[in-house]
Amino acid sequence: MQPAQPQDESELSALLEEASKEERPLEVIGRASKRDYGRPLQVEGSVQLEAFSGVRFYEPEELVLSVGAATPMAEIETLLDTQKQLLAFEPMDLAPLLSGAMAERRTDSIGGVVACNLAGPRRPKAGAARDHVLGVEGVSGEGARFKTGGRVVKNVTGYDLCKLLSGSFGTLAAMTWITLKVLPRAEKTRTLLFFGLEASTATALFTRAMGSAYEVSAAAHLPEPLAAVSRVDPIREAGGSVTAVRLEGPTPSVMARQAGLRRLLGDLAALGGELHAQRSLQFWREIRDCHPFVGRSDCAIWRLSLPPAKAVEALAALAPAPADAFLDWGGGLLWLARPQQLPEIPGGEALLAALGIHATLVKADAAVRAAQPFFLPRLPATTLLAERIKQSFDPKRVLNPGRLYSGL
Amino acid sequence: MSLVMPKPDGSIVARRGALAEALRSIVPGEGVIDQADELKVYETDGLTAYRQLPLLVVLPETTQQVSQILTYCKREGVKVVPRGAGTSLSGGALPLADGIVLGLGKFNRVLEIDYDNRCVVVQPGVTNLGITNAVQAEGFYYAPDPSSQIACTIGGNVAENSGGVHCLKYGLTTNNILGLEVVLMDGTVLRIGGKAMDAPGYDLLGVMTGSEGLLGVVTEVTVRILPKPSTAKALLLGFPASEQAGDCVGAIIAAGIVPGGMEMMDRPAIHAAEAFVKAGYPLDVEALLIVELDGPEAEVEHLVGEVGDIAEEKGASYSRISADESERQSFWAGRKAAFPAVGRISPDYYCMDGTIPRKALPLVLERMREMSAKHRLEVANVFHAGDGNLHPLILYDANREGELERAEAFGADILTLCVEVGGVLTGEHGVGVEKRDLMGQMFNATDLAVQQKVKCAFDPDGLLNPGKVFPELHRCAELGRMHVHRGQLRFPDLPRF
Ligand SMILES: Cc1cc2nc3c(=O)[nH]c(=O)nc-3n(C[C@H](O)[C@H](O)[C@H](O)COP(=O)(O)OP(=O)(O)OC[C@H]3O[C@@H](n4cnc5c(N)ncnc54)[C@H](O)[C@@H]3O)c2cc1C
Numbered sequence: 001m002q003p004a005q006p007q008d009e010s011e012l013s014a015l016l017e018e019a020s021k022e023e024r025p026l027e028v029i030g031r032a033s034k035r036d037y038g039r040p041l042q043v044e045g046s047v048q049l050e051a052f053s054g055v056r057f058y059e060p061e062e063l064v065l066s067v068g069a070a071t072p073m074a075e076i077e078t079l080l081d082t083q084k085q086l087l088a089f090e091p092m093d094l095a096p097l098l099s100g101a102m103a104e105r106r107t108d109s110i111g112g113v114v115a116c117n118l119a120g121p122r123r124p125k126a127g128a129a130r131d132h133v134l135g136v137e138g139v140s141g142e143g144a145r146f147k148t149g150g151r152v153v154k155n156v157t158g159y160d161l162c163k164l165l166s167g168s169f170g171t172l173a174a175m176t177w178i179t180l181k182v183l184p185r186a187e188k189t190r191t192l193l194f195f196g197l198e199a200s201t202a203t204a205l206f207t208r209a210m211g212s213a214y215e216v217s218a219a220a221h222l223p224e225p226l227a228a229v230s231r232v233d234p235i236r237e238a239g240g241s242v243t244a245v246r247l248e249g250p251t252p253s254v255m256a257r258q259a260g261l262r263r264l265l266g267d268l269a270a271l272g273g274e275l276h277a278q279r280s281l282q283f284w285r286e287i288r289d290c291h292p293f294v295g296r297s298d299c300a301i302w303r304l305s306l307p308p309a310k311a312v313e314a315l316a317a318l319a320p321a322p323a324d325a326f327l328d329w330g331g332g333l334l335w336l337a338r339p340q341q342l343p344e345i346p347g348g349e350a351l352l353a354a355l356g357i358h359a360t361l362v363k364a365d366a367a368v369r370a371a372q373p374f375f376l377p378r379l380p381a382t383t384l385l386a387e388r389i390k391q392s393f394d395p396k397r398v399l400n401p402g403r404l405y406s407g408l
Numbered sequence: 409m410s411l412v413m414p415k416p417d418g419s420i421v422a423r424r425g426a427l428a429e430a431l432r433s434i435v436p437g438e439g440v441i442d443q444a445d446e447l448k449v450y451e452t453d454g455l456t457a458y459r460q461l462p463l464l465v466v467l468p469e470t471t472q473q474v475s476q477i478l479t480y481c482k483r484e485g486v487k488v489v490p491r492g493a494g495t496s497l498s499g500g501a502l503p504l505a506d507g508i509v510l511g512l513g514k515f516n517r518v519l520e521i522d523y524d525n526r527c528v529v530v531q532p533g534v535t536n537l538g539i540t541n542a543v544q545a546e547g548f549y550y551a552p553d554p555s556s557q558i559a560c561t562i563g564g565n566v567a568e569n570s571g572g573v574h575c576l577k578y579g580l581t582t583n584n585i586l587g588l589e590v591v592l593m594d595g596t597v598l599r600i601g602g603k604a605m606d607a608p609g610y611d612l613l614g615v616m617t618g619s620e621g622l623l624g625v626v627t628e629v630t631v632r633i634l635p636k637p638s639t640a641k642a643l644l645l646g647f648p649a650s651e652q653a654g655d656c657v658g659a660i661i662a663a664g665i666v667p668g669g670m671e672m673m674d675r676p677a678i679h680a681a682e683a684f685v686k687a688g689y690p691l692d693v694e695a696l697l698i699v700e701l702d703g704p705e706a707e708v709e710h711l712v713g714e715v716g717d718i719a720e721e722k723g724a725s726y727s728r729i730s731a732d733e734s735e736r737q738s739f740w741a742g743r744k745a746a747f748p749a750v751g752r753i754s755p756d757y758y759c760m761d762g763t764i765p766r767k768a769l770p771l772v773l774e775r776m777r778e779m780s781a782k783h784r785l786e787v788a789n790v791f792h793a794g795d796g797n798l799h800p801l802i803l804y805d806a807n808r809e810g811e812l813e814r815a816e817a818f819g820a821d822i823l824t825l826c827v828e829v830g831g832v833l834t835g836e837h838g839v840g841v842e843k844r845d846l847m848g849q850m851f852n853a854t855d856l857a858v859q860q861k862v863k864c865a866f867d868p869d870g871l872l873n874p875g876k877v878f879p880e881l882h883r884c885a886e887l888g889r890m891h892v893h894r895g896q897l898r899f900p901d902l903p904r905f
Contacts, residue, residue, distance in 0.1 A: 061662040062765050084664065123605055130611055131583050146858040147851070152763040153576075154797040154835035156569045156618045157843070157850055158877065159859050160582065163614020172610075184664030207524050213547070213638040215703065253707030260704070307603035309524035332605050356602045375608035381598050385865065386610050392861035395888070404609060 003029060003048040009137075009145050009176055015047060016174065017143030020396040028170035028400050030070045030109035033095040034116060038169055038403040039374050040366045049111065052176045060085055064134065064151050066179040069111030076110055080182055088183040089128050090120025090284075096294045097301065097363055111175050117167030120288035121218035121246070123329050124210065124308075126183075130166035135179035138165065140172065141394025151179045164389070171400045171408075172393035186217075186248035190258055191280040194265075195272035196240035199223070199327070203311045205268050206330040209245055210308070212264055214257040218246035218284060219330035223322035226292040232283045234273050241322075243269070246284065287328055290362075293337050300343035300364035300372075304334040306357040314355055317347055343368045349377035374404055383408075410816060411458055411499075411841055414875045416506035420486055424463055427486060431466050431508070434476045439514075441465040450509050453494040453501040454556075455842055457758070457812060462489065462503030469514045471589060471597060471627040477510065478625065479595030487871050488593070490621040492533065492564030495556045497759055498840025500568065500620050500876060507874075510625060512563050518542045519628070525603045526633050527586055532563025532626045536570075539631060548633040551578035554836070555744055563626045569618030571836040573669035573700075573743075576794035578634065580836070582617040587630035590616060590623075593867040603630060615862065620838050621873040623866040637702035640668060641712050642739045645719045646693030646726030650674060653695035654769035656722040657793045660699065661766070663718060665711055668702035670794030671743050674773070677750065677788040677801070678742075684749035687742030690726040697793065698739050746790045747801070754786070754803035758815045762826030763797045763835035775825055776800060783818040785811070797835035798826070824849055839877045847879050856880075861887050 004026075006012035019026055027046040029035065052068035059065075060083040067076060073091065080086050091113045093106040114136075119128035126132075135149035148161035165173060194205065202221040209216045220243075227235050227242040235242050245261065247254050262271055275283055286292070293301050306314055311331035319325035324337045336359075338345070343364055345352065352359055359376040361369060383405060390397070390408055402408065420427075428442045441447060442464050452459045463486075468474050481488050487507030494501050503509050515531035518538070522528065523546055528539055536557040539550040553572035554560055560570070566588065571580045578584070587601035590612075600616065601607040616623055647653040653672055660667065673681065673696045682689045689696060697719075701711045712729055719727055730736035742749075750757050764772055773789070780787050786803040800822055804815040823833050823843065827850050833843045847856060856878060863870070864884035874881060 059765075059767075061658050062767060063661060064765075117606070117611070119606075127579070127583055128606065130614055131579065140858060144854050144858060146855045148855065148858070150763075150830075150832045150850075152765060152831055152835070153795045154571055154580070154763045154792065155832045156836055156838055157832045157834050158839065158847065158856075159623075159862055160569070160614055160618050161859065161862065163582070163611040163617075164862070166614070167609075167611050183666070187664070211523060211526060211548075211635055213635045213704065249703075250707055250710050252710045253704050256706035257704050305604040305606035307522075307525040307527075309522075329605060356604060358602075358604055358606060358608045360608055379599075379609075381596055382600065382609060382612060384596075385592075385598065385612065388865035389610055389862065392865045393858070 001044050003046040005048045005051065007051045009139065012047070012174060012176065013139050013143045013145050016139055016141060016398060019398045020142050023396050025398050025401045028174050030111040031072060031107060033108040034098060034112050036098050037094060037116060037362065039406065040370050041400060041402060043401065047174065049174060049176070055079065056177060063182050064179060065182050066151065066177065067110055069175040069178050070109045073108050073110055073113060074106050084185045085182045086185045087132060087180065088122060088126040089132050090122040090126070090288055091129060092118040092120050093289045094118065097290045100295050100297055102294060110178055114166050114175065114178055115168060115170050121220060121284050121328055124332060125215070125217050130163050132181045133162040133166050133178060134181055136162050136165050136175050137177040138173035138175040141396065141398045149179070153181055169400060169403050171390060171403055174399065188251045188254045189246065189248045189277065189280050190254050191244050191246045191275035191283060192258065192261065192271055193234065193273040193275065194243040194269040195238045197243045197269055199315050200312045201268060202241070202243040202327070203309065203331045205243060205265055207309055208264060208268070209261060210330045212261070214247065214261045214264070215249065216245055216330070217248045220244050220287045221327040222292065223326060225323040226326050229292060230283070230286060232275070232279050232286065234275065235283060244283065246280065290335055292326055293335060296337055298340055299337040300340055300368055301362045302336040302338065302345060303360045303362045304336055304357050306332060306334060306355060308332040310355045310357070314357060317351055318345060340365055340368060343372055345376060352377045410813065413460070413504065413841070414881060416504065420506040421463065427484065428464055430480060431464065431477065434480065435466055435468050435473050439467045439469070441467070450491065450494070450503055450511070453496040453499060455497055455499040455502070455840065457806070458499050458502050458841060460503045460505055462509040463506055465509045465511055467511045467514050471591065474510070474591045474625055474627055475595040475597055478591055478593050481508065482593050482595070482869065482871060485869070485871070487874055489873050490567070490625050492561030493535070493559045495560045496564065496568065496838060496840060497761065498834065498838040498842040500838050500840040502841055504875065512561065515563070515627065522603065523548065527603050527630050528633055529628065529630045530562055532629055533561050536560050536562055536565055543633050544636070547636050549636050550631055551584055551634055552581050555747065562629050562631065566617050566626050566629055567619065567621045568836070568838040571792070571797070573671055573792060576670060576792070577666050577668050582614060584632050585613065585617065585629060586632055588613060588616055588626055589628035591625045591627055593869065593872050598624070601630065620840065620877055622863055622877060623872065639705040639708045640700060640702040640736060641708050642698055642700040642730045642736045643712060643715055643719070644728045644739050645697040645699065645724045646690045647695045647723060648693060648725050650695040650773050651770040652723045653697050654766070656697060656719055656724065658766050659718045659722060660715055661794070663714065665714060667699050667794060669698070669700040671698045672696065672791040672793035673743065673746065674789040676786065677746050677790050680749040680753050680788060681742035681746050684752055685741045685745045687738050689742055693726055698743055743790065750788050750801045750803065755805040755807065758802040758804060758819055760798065760800045760802065760819050760822050761834045761837040762823050762831055763795070764826050764829050764831035766796045768829040768831070772798070772825060772829060776822060779818055779821050783814050785814055785818055792835070796831065820846060841876055844877060845879050857887055
């Protein structure tokens with residue numbers, strides 16, 4: 001079936017109103033880079049939002065950008081770059097992981113990034129997409145055109161539905177316009193590398209670094225076999241695990257913090273190397289986009305959000321083979337590869353609950369995604385509330401039904 | 409006063425004695441207040457223009473009691489107004505004649521400090537400053553710092569999504585919490601998030617934050633704590649014209665600098681503050697900026713230089729850099745005391761809280777001067793300039809016939825103007841009852857209906873804090889029946905309250 005392609009808000013609204021009336025579910029598509037993220041949809045029709053693309057306004061001195069939801073991320077990044085600005089949450093590009101192939105240019109849209117509440121290595125310092133969305137316009141499953149939020153950072157006027165829509169995977173409303181907070185790009189970036197550390201030493205290092213006043217902007221740990229597949233020379237050639245800590249800011253600040261951090265961490269690990277400008281960018285892009293697991297077609301990939309200090313315990317319990325996991329967010333994010341035939345998380349929901357971990361099944365064959373919950377552990381009380389929220393926006397379950405929870 | 413609240417339900421009021429008795433079986437002893445003189449303590453919050461004695465006050469001590477109280481109230485159709493310290497400036501905690509006030513003051517314990525995961529688990533009645541006090545010996549702090557931080561509770565902060573002078577760099581409450589325990593109106597106890605950064609599913613943490621006590625009662629909060637920056641320095645910058653100060657703010661941001669805080673005061677506020685605390689402010693300027701830079705020493709030194717240069721270029725006539733910690737504190741002393749300082753020069757003042765795009769500041773100041781003349785009331789301005797959040801303080805005397813009404817009208821004009829220039833009604837104080845009737849300036853009927861349907865998901869009977877935030881009450885069934893056509897909701901013409 002051809003996707004419907006509404007050209008403006010009123011066409012979109014009419015389309016959804018009608019779909020609701022006829023109880024005809026639809027897949028919501030921005031730039032189609034994440035169609036395999038979430039539980040597989042059992043729907044025939046789809047609505048394509050490409051018409052909602054382009055810049056409504058960009059005011060660099062006000063740190064604000066307003067764009068159509070389907071505006072390509074590549075376009076946004078290029079535009080912000082001209083003013084030395086960026087989306088500080090370092091939005092992840094999921095396309096390589098989902099498609100199994102690297103691409104020269106990212107193909108995703110801002111709407112998809114927001115709908116999936118993506119973030120990158122700067123998450124501990126700068127938050128996720130949810131923390132940068134100032135306003136949204138959209139159409140609910142019933143066809144109601146509405147707006148929420150505004151264009152200023154400080155705003156508590158009404159419920160913060162921007163947060164609710166961020167991470168709703170297009171199940172509540174089709175977003176048409178999104179206004180975002182943008183921030184200045186750091187003048188200087190420096191990544192400190194430590195080689196050959198055990199995961200336990202790496203997490204001890206993270207705890208100390210992230211608990212210091214040196215304003216670490218990213219911290220990741222790659223076991224040896226995953227470092228070995230990096231395209232960044234010093235990482236690939238490390239010959240052991242790689243622990244990386246990033247500093248960003250004005251030049252004198254970065255230089256001073258680098259020296260301070262080395263002193264602080266001296267008894268845990270000696271500095272093995274540094275990445276500057278381009279190579280640092282390249283390395284953190286690999287971490288951001290989960291490159292170590294791109295192309296592992298035999299694997300299901302889980303993304304685990306956890307209390308950072310639980311990382312060692314989590315690794316020991318979940319990933320006995322070093323090639324199966326790596327850490328970002330100073331230990332707060334664990335990427336886990338599991339065999340497709342055995343996608344379950346070892347220890348299951350009980351272990352996740354005990355360690356305070358939230359797991360999301362990011363990539364797997366459709367059959368696996370249909371059989372597994374998208375989120376673990378399952379939380380019956382919040383799911384019940386989620387069902388009522390879905391009911392408020394989309395009572396006929398028109399938008400991406402079943403994407404987050406079976407039957408919802 | 410011009411505030412209309414939902415008409416009290418006489419049958420509930422008539423059953424007051426029986427309700428008190430039933431609630432005492434849940435919270436024994438002094439946990440239920442029904443004496444008029446004791447109820448009076450709760451009759452208002454920080455927005456003292458509005459007062460109402462509650463039916464009863466209940467002060468539970470455990471989550472289980474909260475759950476039982478709400479279950480009982482839902483069954484009996486009794487309205488519930490949650491309350492922290494009662495410092496809300498929007499009337500969020502204003503009682504209802506036919507509702508109980510649920511005071512969370514006894515939830516005052518810090519439950520867990522977890523330095524390795526950089527978070528603290530607290531009960532909602534712990535004060536904002538209490539969190540920082542609990543962790544500062546280890547070099548940590550909780551970043552959002554409302555001026556009311558000695559008194560206001562973290563539960564109230566979550567409900568209002570409160571901010572403070574350091575929110576420009578470190579974010580609001582919503583960006584600094586990781587987990588909540590919430591009791592819904594039907595008694596369900598929900599745990600949302602935890603110590604991890606991302607929680608799965610819909611962002612309930614995000615929608616609870618800033619929900620003004622309408623969606624659930626917060627009974628536990630997990631907040632993020634941050635290592636205290638090693639250095640902080642402030643610049644005190646005076647300008648011959650407010651416009652220049654506004655320009656300077658824009659230029660600092662445009663230069664890629666995000667100060668820890670960037671505050672502005674106008675002439676009346678400067679004079680009031682100086683007379684009150686003797687902060688050493690220059691009195692011959694129209695506008696004063698306090699720009700605080702924090703972080704590693706090398707960064708602070710570097711940025712202080714840059715900001716100084718920008719200020720000079722923008723025509724600053726006064727510039728001073730804090731030489732030490734005590735001088736930095738003194739720069740802030742005046743700003744932090746601005747409200748009480750204004751309180752000394754005027755019998756009453758009315759604090760507004762709109763946010764505007766920074767570039768609109770000169771226009772808004774200009775228009776505010778005209779409005780001041782029109783309404784025949786003085787105004788003193790303090791701003792969180794970095795993020796465009798204005799706090800005009802309208803000076804009036806409630807004992808003078810008609811002044812409160814003029815102050816309210818002046819305030820409404822200011823907020824309407826904020827929306828007109830692309831801003832919003834409230835930056836951090838919340839809608840409450842105060843801005844409730846102005847919601848239509850920012851949102852159309854559909855926008856509001858979508859929000860009210862979210863309310864229905866949490867509290868289908870509308871028993872939690874009704875009469876706040878939304879200009880009209882709708883029963884959830886009505887909202888369900890309202891159908892859209894071409895994206896427009898057809899509203900049945902309902903009477904207000
Ligand atoms: C002098 C002064 C200065 C101020 N400065 C600032 C400032 O700089 N920045 C700022 O943002 N605000 C400021 N405020 C406003 C106020 O302090 C904040 O809104 C604060 O968060 C309110 O906290 P509270 O504990 O007093 O809550 P209350 O006033 O008791 O209640 C506020 C709202 O929260 C709800 N609520 C309270 N506790 C709970 C709970 N546990 N669960 C669910 N709902 C709950 C209430 O129903 C009500 O709607 C200031 C107020 C004063 C008086």
